[in-house]
Amino acid sequence: MTNPSALLDIQDLEVSYGAIKALRKVSLHIMPGELVCLIGANGAGKSTLLKSIAGLLPSQGSIRFSGQCIRSKPAHSLASQGLALVPEGRGIFGEMSVLENLQMGAYHRHDKAGIQQDIEQAYTLFPRLAERHQQAAGTLSGGEQQMVAIARALMSKPRLLLLDEPSMGLAPLLVQKILDVIATINREGVS
Numbered sequence: 001m002t003n004p005s006a007l008l009d010i011q012d013l014e015v016s017y018g019a020i021k022a023l024r025k026v027s028l029h030i031m032p033g034e035l036v037c038l039i040g041a042n043g044a045g046k047s048t049l050l051k052s053i054a055g056l057l058p059s060q061g062s063i064r065f066s067g068q069c070i071r072s073k074p075a076h077s078l079a080s081q082g083l084a085l086v087p088e089g090r091g092i093f094g095e096m097s098v099l100e101n102l103q104m105g106a107y108h109r110h111d112k113a114g115i116q117q118d119i120e121q122a123y124t125l126f127p128r129l130a131e132r133h134q135q136a137a138g139t140l141s142g143g144e145q146q147m148v149a150i151a152r153a154l155m156s157k158p159r160l161l162l163l164d165e166p167s168m169g170l171a172p173l174l175v176q177k178i179l180d181v182i183a184t185i186n187r188e189g190v191s
Helices: 047-053 075-079 098-105 112-125 127-131 140-155 172-187
Strands: 009-017 020-030 059-066 081-085 158-161
Touching: 009 047, 020 047, 020 059, 020 172, 047 081, 075 081, 075 172, 098 112, 112 127, 112 140, 127 140, 140 158, 140 172
Parallel strands: 081 158
Antiparallel strands: 009 020, 009 059
16 A cells, blocks of 8 residues: 655565566555665565666566656666665776765765765765775775765765665674664664
């Protein structure tokens, strides 16, 4: 049943890879300010679900974000609507510097002062990135690359941040740091 007050409302979502049904009749909703964790075995469809929401995979069913249907919207248009995805494997631009990666996250924005302020905020969340702002992102450790990926997504000013396997392959201390940052981001109003 559709929930009109939900930030994200998914009804009967189905995704196929050729003849293989990856998702069948998935329905869920996320309320504004809510922090949700999707847990499942490898191959259960978690990444497929997130990619579908972000407009990266064709799907059937209903995906509504802030009351608007986004199921057929191209992925690049969703960032300006307040939806961002940090993909599994991070997807950073390895040849570009940390700073350039952050700037790419704000590609749809035109408020230079706000962008600079958000870069400083990213450096506050992840002080290591400030130290390495001119370094090629591909030369960073896995944990630092995950920080870049999250910070880059935050540069788009999302209301909903989708994180696919944010702690995968990280040392326990870095996992705790990433989880703490996720909690901080949520307290600041990002679902």
